[in-house]
Amino acid sequence: AQTVTQSQPEMSVQEAETVTLSCTYDTSESNYYLFWYKQPPSRQMILVIRQEAYKQQNATENRFSVNFQKAAKSFSLKISDSQLGDTAMYFCAFMKGNYNNNDMRFGAGTRLTVKP
Amino acid sequence: DGGITQSPKYLFRKEGQNVTLSCEQNLNHDAMYWYRQDPGQGLRLIYYSQIVNDFQKGDIAEGYSVSREKKESFPLTVTSAQKNPTAFYLCASSIFSASGTRGYTQYFGPGTRLTVL
Numbered sequence: 229a230q231t232v233t234q235s236q237p238e239m240s241v242q243e244a245e246t247v248t249l250s251c252t253y254d255t256s257e258s259n260y261y262l263f264w265y266k267q268p269p270s271r272q273m274i275l276v277i278r279q280e281a282y283k284q285q286n287a288t289e290n291r292f293s294v295n296f297q298k299a300a301k302s303f304s305l306k307i308s309d310s311q312l313g314d315t316a317m318y319f320c321a322f323m324k325g326n327y328n329n330n331d332m333r334f335g336a337g338t339r340l341t342v343k344p
Numbered sequence: 345d346g347g348i349t350q351s352p353k354y355l356f357r358k359e360g361q362n363v364t365l366s367c368e369q370n371l372n373h374d375a376m377y378w379y380r381q382d383p384g385q386g387l388r389l390i391y392y393s394q395i396v397n398d399f400q401k402g403d404i405a406e407g408y409s410v411s412r413e414k415k416e417s418f419p420l421t422v423t424s425a426q427k428n429p430t431a432f433y434l435c436a437s438s439i440f441s442a443s444g445t446r447g448y449t450q451y452f453g454p455g456t457r458l459t460v461l
Contacts, residue, residue, distance in 0.1 A: 263450075271455050272454050
């Protein structure tokens with residue numbers, strides 16, 4: 229079974245600084261997808277970034293970027309120029325790229341606080 | 345506006361009652377999902393459906409039931425057999441393929457908070 233581990237339950241960062249959230253996963257699959265989701269106090273899950281395992285290039289979305297290390301099974305999220313609105317729970321998620329299995333596995337989350 | 349709606353936002357259940365949580369999407373997505381989130385934890389899959397009239401159990405299906413009579417709708421019933429139903433419930437949907445930049449990506453509704461009295 230696939231597992232996703234987020235080893236940092238809580239983190240904080242000063243506004244305008246950069247922070248990196250860690251995520252590791254365990255799988256024997258070669259084709260899969262990785263995601264970071266943000267859950268602000270409203271509790272709505274919002275997609276931050278998506279990475280396809282077969283792509284070597286790291287995904288980026290504005291101030292958000294990932295460091296995808298396939299051999300190490302690591303998928304960290306970097307937030308640059310942190311803003312107060314980035315305060316949220318962040319969940320790393322894994323999904324097999326398999327037509328017959330659309331099961332997404334989530335980590336336990338990292339609570340990020342951006343301080344003014 | 346395309347999106348996923350869940351209702352109600354808050355739901356209170358008495359012991360022994362069945363309650364149904366609504367989930368509707370107008371994104372024309374094939375697949376729909378139900379997750380449960382407990383305080384301080386990640387999401388756990390209850391049920392998912394890849395096509396109309398078909399669905400599969402997730403990790404914690406006991407005490408829950410679903411139906412998928414229409415592509416747009418995937419209601420979840422929390423039965424009296426669910427021993428500890430107090431939680432936050434999230435519905436999601438996705439394109440059921442790897443196509444494009446959004447393939448397999450799940451998009452979530454705003455959630456329903458269920459409390460047992």
